[in-house]
Amino acid sequence: MYKLYWAQGSGAMAPQALFEEIGVEYEKIIIDIEKEEHKSEEFLSVNPMGQIPALVLPDGTLMTETAAMLAHIVDRYPEAKLAPPAGSADSARFLRWLFFLGSNVYPAILRVYYSERYSTDPTAAEGIKGAAESELDEQFKILDDALDPGPYLVGEAFSAVDILLWMLIQWHPDPARMFEESPRVKRFSGLLQARPAIARTWREHEED
Numbered sequence: 636m637y638k639l640y641w642a643q644g645s646g647a648m649a650p651q652a653l654f655e656e657i658g659v660e661y662e663k664i665i666i667d668i669e670k671e672e673h674k675s676e677e678f679l680s681v682n683p684m685g686q687i688p689a690l691v692l693p694d695g696t697l698m699t700e701t702a703a704m705l706a707h708i709v710d711r712y713p714e715a716k717l718a719p720p721a722g723s724a725d726s727a728r729f730l731r732w733l734f735f736l737g738s739n740v741y742p743a744i745l746r747v748y749y750s751e752r753y754s755t756d757p758t759a760a761e762g763i764k765g766a767a768e769s770e771l772d773e774q775f776k777i778l779d780d781a782l783d784p785g786p787y788l789v790g791e792a793f794s795a796v797d798i799l800l801w802m803l804i805q806w807h808p809d810p811a812r813m814f815e816e817s818p819r820v821k822r823f824s825g826l827l828q829a830r831p832a833i834a835r836t837w838r839e840h841e842e843d
């Protein structure tokens with residue numbers, strides 16, 4: 636069985652939602668970030684970056700990096716059709732947005748919430764946060780255009796890359812303003828939230 640190192644509100648939301656969509660069994664190993672369990676020797680021996688999620692495959696292979704996990708899971712379950720056929724133009728779109736979200740949007744969000752980590756100068760945090768928020772504004776404009784005509788990132792077919800965008804929307808620092816400026820992202824968010832597997836996953840991650 637898959638072992639998913641999991642924390643509420645963390646990036647574990649994306650592989651979990653994908654497992655729920657496909658109907659794959661997984662074991663949740665709960666890590667308490669507030670108690671710094673992600674920095675414990677035990678967890679660092681799983682993921683030396685001390686970050687959630689981490690995923691152990693049924694054969695014992697360890698994965699980190701949320702976007703890579705989604706790419707692996709869709710390859711493992713092709714019958715679920717949650718990624719376009721390899722080598723197709725739609726696959727190129729799928730990979731483009733998967734990498735865009737994982738290597739641009741996710742890090743910008745981390746800079747908003749962990750801004751003090753990005754400089755040795757403690758007075759720089761506010762500026763780092765502001766710059767990250769401006770970057771997010773630009774990135775969400777690009778995503779809004781990518782959803783035209785949509786309604787999903789790869790067009791008419793829902794795919795695993797949409798799950799990553801859905802998760803990042805949940806973390807946006809000012810979703811009301813973003814939705815006003817990005818009507819297609821708003822429509823997309825409604826479509827995703829209406830999916831039973833996504834709603835089920837979200838219930839476990841939303842703050843009480």
Ligand SMILES: N[C@@H](CCC(=O)N[C@@H](CS)C(=O)NCC(=O)O)C(=O)O
Binds near residue numbers: 644673702745
């Ligand atoms: N590049 C990693 C980033 C993972 C990450 O930063 N996770 C956050 C939670 S969403 C985390 O573990 N934060 C705790 C910390 O860094 O102290 C990925 O894509 O999975």
